[in-house]
Amino acid sequence: MGYREVYDAWKSDREGFWMEAAQAIDWVKAPSKALFEKGGNLFEWFADGTCNTCWNAVDRHVEGGRADQAAIIYDSPITGRKETITYAELKDRVASLAGALKAKGINKGDRVVIYMPMVPQAVEAMLACGRIGAIHSVVFGGFAANELAVRIDDAKPKAIIAASCGLEPGRVVKYKPLLDGAIDIAKHKPDFTLILQREEEVAELTEGRDFDWVEAVAAAEPADCVPVEGNHPSYILYTSGTTGQPKGVIRHTAGQLVALNWTMKNVYNVDPGEVFWAASDVGWVVGHSYIAYAPLIHGNTTIVFEGKPVGTPDAGTFWRVISEHKVRSFFTAPTAFRAVKREDPKGEFVKKYDLSGLRVVYLAGERADPDTIVWAQEQLNVPVIDHWWQTETGWAIAANPVGIELLPVKLGSPSVPMPGYDVQVLDEGGNPVAPGELGAIAVKLPLPPGTLPTLWNAPERFQKSYLSTFPGYYETGDAGMIDEDGYLYIMARTDDVINVAGHRLSTGGMEEVLASHPDVAECAVIGVTDQLKGQLPVGFLCLNAGCDRPHDEVVAEVVKLVREKIGPVAAFKLAVVVDRLPKTRSGKILRGTMVSIADGTEWKMPATIDDPAILDEIKDALKTIGYAD
Ligand code: COA
Ligand code: AMP
Numbered sequence: 262m263g264y265r266e267v268y269d270a271w272k273s274d275r276e277g278f279w280m281e282a283a284q285a286i287d288w289v290k291a292p293s294k295a296l297f298e299k300g301g302n303l304f305e306w307f308a309d310g311t312c313n314t315c316w317n318a319v320d321r322h323v324e325g326g327r328a329d330q331a332a333i334i335y336d337s338p339i340t341g342r343k344e345t346i347t348y349a350e351l352k353d354r355v356a357s358l359a360g361a362l363k364a365k366g367i368n369k370g371d372r373v374v375i376y377m378p379m380v381p382q383a384v385e386a387m388l389a390c391g392r393i394g395a396i397h398s399v400v401f402g403g404f405a406a407n408e409l410a411v412r413i414d415d416a417k418p419k420a421i422i423a424a425s426c427g428l429e430p431g432r433v434v435k436y437k438p439l440l441d442g443a444i445d446i447a448k449h450k451p452d453f454t455l456i457l458q459r460e461e462e463v464a465e466l467t468e469g470r471d472f473d474w475v476e477a478v479a480a481a482e483p484a485d486c487v488p489v490e491g492n493h494p495s496y497i498l499y500t501s502g503t504t505g506q507p508k509g510v511i512r513h514t515a516g517q518l519v520a521l522n523w524t525m526k527n528v529y530n531v532d533p534g535e536v537f538w539a540a541s542d543v544g545w546v547v548g549h550s551y552i553a554y555a556p557l558i559h560g561n562t563t564i565v566f567e568g569k570p571v572g573t574p575d576a577g578t579f580w581r582v583i584s585e586h587k588v589r590s591f592f593t594a595p596t597a598f599r600a601v602k603r604e605d606p607k608g609e610f611v612k613k614y615d616l617s618g619l620r621v622v623y624l625a626g627e628r629a630d631p632d633t634i635v636w637a638q639e640q641l642n643v644p645v646i647d648h649w650w651q652t653e654t655g656w657a658i659a660a661n662p663v664g665i666e667l668l669p670v671k672l673g674s675p676s677v678p679m680p681g682y683d684v685q686v687l688d689e690g691g692n693p694v695a696p697g698e699l700g701a702i703a704v705k706l707p708l709p710p711g712t713l714p715t716l717w718n719a720p721e722r723f724q725k726s727y728l729s730t731f732p733g734y735y736e737t738g739d740a741g742m743i744d745e746d747g748y749l750y751i752m753a754r755t756d757d758v759i760n761v762a763g764h765r766l767s768t769g770g771m772e773e774v775l776a777s778h779p780d781v782a783e784c785a786v787i788g789v790t791d792q793l794k795g796q797l798p799v800g801f802l803c804l805n806a807g808c809d810r811p812h813d814e815v816v817a818e819v820v821k822l823v824r825e826k827i828g829p830v831a832a833f834k835l836a837v838v839v840d841r842l843p844k845t846r847s848g849k850i851l852r853g854t855m856v857s858i859a860d861g862t863e864w865k866m867p868a869t870i871d872d873p874a875i876l877d878e879i880k881d882a883l884k885t886i887g888y889a890d
Pocket of ligand 1: 597832
């Protein structure tokens with residue numbers, strides 16, 4: 262069957278399609294049906310089945326003949342370390358860690374926050390939670406103590422698992438002071454922490470609260486897999502919305518197992534036993550789905566890569582890893598390729614490695630610009646596939662389903678909707694627009710298995726953010742179009758979310774931090790176009806009347822403040838002081854117009870603008886930092 266037949270088969274029998282996909286999963290009790298309607302436009306999948314994530318990702322492969330196959334290859338150019346962990350070893354390690362958690366009182370449904378760098382123990386911690394039915398919430402290492410605290414207060418974890426440090430080129434990021442700071446700030450206090458001490462930094466442990474990972478695991482009885490209901494949350498992953506309060510995306514156990522397993526062959530075209538590599542971080546959804554879960558559920562080998570596309574040690578790192586570990590399908594963010602291309606435009610490093618085993622490259626996380634795709638196609642001589650998805654969906658909404666059929670690649674398009682997603686482009690009134698016309702991209706409910714059923718602690722926010730604008734649809738927050746051939750084009754976000762180096766960030770969250778500076782009366786943050794990172798945040802500050810401090814001092818302070826409050830990942834380094842912000846007569850800041858001025862793209866004077874002269878001031882201010890030329 263080709264793509265069209267598979268998509269139509271899903272459309273004509275959705276239950277049958279997902280029940281068949283569910284057969285590839287081991288159930289303790291098989292579900293009686295796939296879709297469960299909960300009312301209020303809420304849906305769940307396989308809710309009356311019981312199963313276990315860790316069993317499906319680890320134990321069943323040990324029993325099924327993959328005991329000696331590599332499950333995880335850890336490759337850390339930043340430390341020079343490499344390690345291969347077989348499925349049998351992974352089972353022992355995870356069972357012991359799960360036992361340690363259990364011995365300290367972690368049970369089914371308890372939350373565990375994981376704050377770890379890219380080491381295999383991060384994946385083991387996720388699997389150990391799944392083994393005993395605990396719900397993990399991984400926090401990206403580039404977030405500061407305050408962001409960690411916000412997540413601790415929302416998820417209310419009984420335990421936090423962390424490493425003593427992460428490693429960024431040229432610096433050791435000490436996690437323990439950040440963790441201690443976060444626990445101090447948070448109202449909710451965890452019962453205990455489990456700390457993985459790394460050679461580069463030995464953290465001080467607080468007696469009675471902090472426990473050493475190795476000691477705890479050595480003393481533990483291995484724990485068995487605990488069966489959980491299909492709709493039991495596997496994890497909560499916080500992602501940026503329009504405010505500083507992140508959204509806790511929930512992933513249910515069974516839907517995740519079924520959907521991710523389906524994607525490994527159909528989208529990523531790998532068979533069990535082959536090596537799959539997603540060069541992301543476990544702190545992001547790509548890391549959850551395609552470093553930790555999908556490859557293991559499907560019996561592949563996954564790579565935990567602790568390094569950067571460039572500088573660890575050079576722009577050939579990706580190619581070295583692909584050739585050394587025989588990677589078949591490789592997944593990264595366009596920004597990573599732009600970084601490599603900038604250092605090695607002619608692909609001198611590519612020529613040094615045997616990449617004959619590589620079959621396909623996948624890009625996601627941000628718009629894949631045609632230049633980058635063409636460069637990668639020319640260098641690597643394999644199809645380069647853009648695909649589009651979100652933390653909320655957990656897997657591709659649109660892709661080129663290479664395992665079913667390699668469709669013609671259209672530059673600038675992540676190709677076509679995957680089975681499970683009825684994607685439509687709607688006008689403001691919620692009516693589908695004609696092919697080629699721009700609109701809001703929405704998905705007709707229900708969303709498929711593996712997508713978010715609701716938000717943690719925030720069911721009303723779930724309704725308001727995703728379901729209220731277009732009744733009967735999930736609002737993706739992206740705008741774009743569908744062409745005559747059914748290919749999607751993702752053009753822009755419709756909210757205040759920006760995408761910096763493939764990382765999703767909230768300009769609203771940054772504005773909250775800027776506004777907390779004592780000299781700032783009013784502010785705005787916009788995302789301007791950046792050749793490397795896609796977008797970069799730029800702040801505009803109006804100072805309090807009477808504040809005569811040098812502007813560069815205030816700018817330096819707010820830059821420091823964002824780094825302290827949100828973290829280095831915000832990449833907030835540019836801000837300017839202006840007298841006023843451009844607004845509509847009703848007081849709405851004209852951020853979109855400011856972005857166009859900064860990027861030097863065409864724009865129209867908004868009809869509702871209060872005082873057009875302010876735009877000249879904005880332009881002059883942007884010129885002082887190298888924009889708006
Ligand atoms: N822990 C602590 N700090 C981190 C971090 C982590 N896990 N990840 C990033 N940071 C820091 C960086 O060190 C940098 O700090 P600096 O301001 O002191 O330089 C800052 O956060 C910004 O990081 P980033 O935007 O990633 O830029 P970079 O200059 O370090 O690297 C790229 C640029 C393009 C090489 C890098 O962004 C990259 O590899 N991106 C791939 C994107 C990706 O994997 N996205 C996941 C979704 S698929
Ligand atoms: P995240 O939740 O961090 O994965 O970010 C999801 C958002 O990133 C999407 O809503 C898009 O705005 C953007 N995005 C992800 N993949 C793509 C893509 N292939 N093309 C365009 N935008 C993308």
